[in-house]
Amino acid sequence: MIVDELYEKVRQRSPLCVGLDLRTGYIPTEFQNFSIEDGLFETAKMIVDATIQNAACYKVQIACYEALGLEGLRAYAKILKYLRDNDEIVIADIKRGDIASTAEEYAKGHFSGDFEADMATLNPYMGVDAISPYFPYFKDKNKGAFVLVKTSNPSSDDFEEIEDKNGKPLYISVLEAIKNWGEDFLGNSGYSAIGAVVGVNHLKQIIHIREVADGRVFLLVPGFGAQGAKAEDIAQLIGQEQGGVVNVSRGIIAAHVGKEGSAKDIIKAKADAMAKELTDAIGKL
Amino acid sequence: MIVDELYEKVRQRSPLCVGLDLRTGYIPTEFQNFSIEDGLFETAKMIVDATIQNAACYKVQIACYEALGLEGLRAYAKILKYLRDNDEIVIADIKRGDIASTAEEYAKGHFSGDFEADMATLNPYMGVDAISPYFPYFKDKNKGAFVLVKTSNPSSDDFEEIEDKNGKPLYISVLEAIKNWGEDFLGNSGYSAIGAVVGVNHLKQIIHIREVADGRVFLLVPGFGAQGAKAEDIAQLIGQEQGGVVNVSRGIIAAHVGKEGSAKDIIKAKADAMAKELTDAIGKL
Numbered sequence A, B: 001m002i003v004d005e006l007y008e009k010v011r012q013r014s015p016l017c018v019g020l021d022l023r024t025g026y027i028p029t030e031f032q033n034f035s036i037e038d039g040l041f042e043t044a045k046m047i048v049d050a051t052i053q054n055a056a057c058y059k060v061q062i063a064c065y066e067a068l069g070l071e072g073l074r075a076y077a078k079i080l081k082y083l084r085d086n087d088e089i090v091i092a093d094i095k096r097g098d099i100a101s102t103a104e105e106y107a108k109g110h111f112s113g114d115f116e117a118d119m120a121t122l123n124p125y126m127g128v129d130a131i132s133p134y135f136p137y138f139k140d141k142n143k144g145a146f147v148l149v150k151t152s153n154p155s156s157d158d159f160e161e162i163e164d165k166n167g168k169p170l171y172i173s174v175l176e177a178i179k180n181w182g183e184d185f186l187g188n189s190g191y192s193a194i195g196a197v198v199g200v201n202h203l204k205q206i207i208h209i210r211e212v213a214d215g216r217v218f219l220l221v222p223g224f225g226a227q228g229a230k231a232e233d234i235a236q237l238i239g240q241e242q243g244g245v246v247n248v249s250r251g252i253i254a255a256h257v258g259k260e261g262s263a264k265d266i267i268k269a270k271a272d273a274m275a276k277e278l279t280d281a282i283g284k285l
Helices: A002-011 A034-051 A062-066 A069-085 A102-111 A133-142 A170-185 A203-213 A231-238 A263-283 B002-012 B037-049 B062-066 B069-085 B100-111 B132-140 B169-187 B203-213 B231-238 B263-283
Strands: A014-021 A056-060 A090-096 A120-123 A145-151 A194-198 A219-221 A243-247 B016-019 B056-059 B089-095 B121-124 B143-151 B194-198 B217-223 B245-249
Touching: A002 A056, A002 A145, A014 A034, A014 A263, A014 B069, A014 B100, A034 A056, A034 A069, A034 A102, A034 A263, A056 A062, A056 A069, A056 A243, A062 A069, A062 A090, A062 B100, A069 A090, A069 B069, A090 B194, A102 B062, A102 B100, A133 A145, A133 A170, A133 B121, A133 B169, A145 A170, A145 A203, A170 A203, A203 A231, A219 A231, A231 A243, A231 A263, A263 B194, A263 B263, B002 B056, B002 B143, B016 B037, B016 B263, B037 B056, B037 B069, B037 B263, B056 B062, B056 B069, B056 B245, B062 B069, B062 B263, B089 B100, B100 B132, B132 B143, B132 B169, B143 B203, B169 B194, B194 B203, B203 B231, B217 B231, B231 B245, B231 B263
Parallel strands: A014 A056, A014 A243, A056 A090, A090 A120, A120 A145, A145 A194, A194 A219, A219 A243, B016 B056, B016 B245, B056 B089, B089 B121, B121 B143, B143 B194, B194 B217, B217 B245
Antiparallel strands: none
16 A cells, blocks of 8 residues: 555655645756756756655645646656656645546546656545545555645635534544545555645644544645644644654745755755654654 | 626527537547547547537536546647637636645646636635635636536535535535625626536525525536436526526537447537527526
8 A cells, every 4th residue: 555655654754745846936047948848857856866865755736837838747747757766655736626437537647647646635525426536546556645634725714614513624524534435445554545635723623633533544734834834733733653744845845046055955954954843843742 | 708708608609518528439430540639639629610509618628638648638738729719718627726826826827828728617625715816817818717616426415515503505605705706807797707616406406506696606507418417407507597508528529429420410419409408498487
């Protein structure tokens, strides 16, 4: 199970997930004469090289590449291939969600072919139909998913926190469903192939989420760094057993922008510091 | 406002939206020697030619093209360009939803460049942050959106129908939000640039949705044909004023599969019949 491989990588390296949400403005001087496709690809390779000692996995935000049309998606395909060829775990941050016959197409598109990744983020709004077409890939092709539960953006309370008649917020209903769906895909680590995207907000929510996830649902935690989540709160969320990975995008991959000196050295120093900050916070639990 | 143009097209032609969710299995014999890219593009052109008298607009399901990797997306880009060059209204069925900085990238990707469409479908799970980055394009570039409200798939009740403390289902909370967001983007038709995706389920839901939408929220109704929604129910939903478009994908674009004779003639006959069925049902209201 891919979740077991990810669990091991966290133990070998750190819970850091590096988000390759590359913008053209992040391409360092040495690659600025390249085509956009090659500039993005070379920048990604440099970042991987600088962070590989700390990164349990890499999350690639497809939107940044879709924004650049076909050329952007050629770079996206190359970056995914490079990571997989080097045995790094790749999470395609696609947040797709659609009816079953359409979700089958997305599953094919992101778990095989040009855009093949190891795991993908998914949107649960439409219910289990939007998620189950990925299930056959979990066992047959060693794939996994992270489903949106509680996101880290300011308006995540618009709908995710609406409480039902019994006071249960929507995101907890989604998390419970994820836990049930995952029963058929449990790895040796105890975690299932269906994880959850959980932003850090209030301590009360962290405790509730940990209770429901219950050592079964592996977490993908966004928001560390640029979005303002603190290492102490994240440590509470993933716990001493480190049942999750913590994504940092801009905080690492744009650390060199506007600064003198080697982009790779600056990025490496930042990844080292953020991984240490997380590991220290977990050590203090 | 694009919604006014769409409103006019419905009056000139019919409320039919033809869904170009092309699979390679739908490519007719005459294009089967072509590359996948050209086969899909020629098939799309043939379908547009066969349906243009009836189709108010075309919805292109990007998942079918993403499934085929870079080649599929080259076909997707060509199909969108062909439709826009011929002044047909194109809805990119992308159902994207992400934090604001990412949604900005998606908005750029689907409202400009290789994948430029006139309107896009969006997922509201993460709240207004996932939708508002598209707003600047509504006024400046004559774009619009359809946000998922109540979908047509079997598991749409998993989360969309969860009722809050006052008995209000989630999808109605989303629809109310859409109506509010749309206040700043009202067209001459009375409808706003932010429409809603609404599947037809039970009569009680149809009445509730019409009450809330209140002549402001233009509807995109999936499920007619292959997914089983009836023309009579759809007529109730969009009403005599025809405040919506009705998508048919497989029911039209795969009508020729496994049949003898001209694919174009078969598809044209099917589009004629389905447009008439809708128009007749609306006439009987």
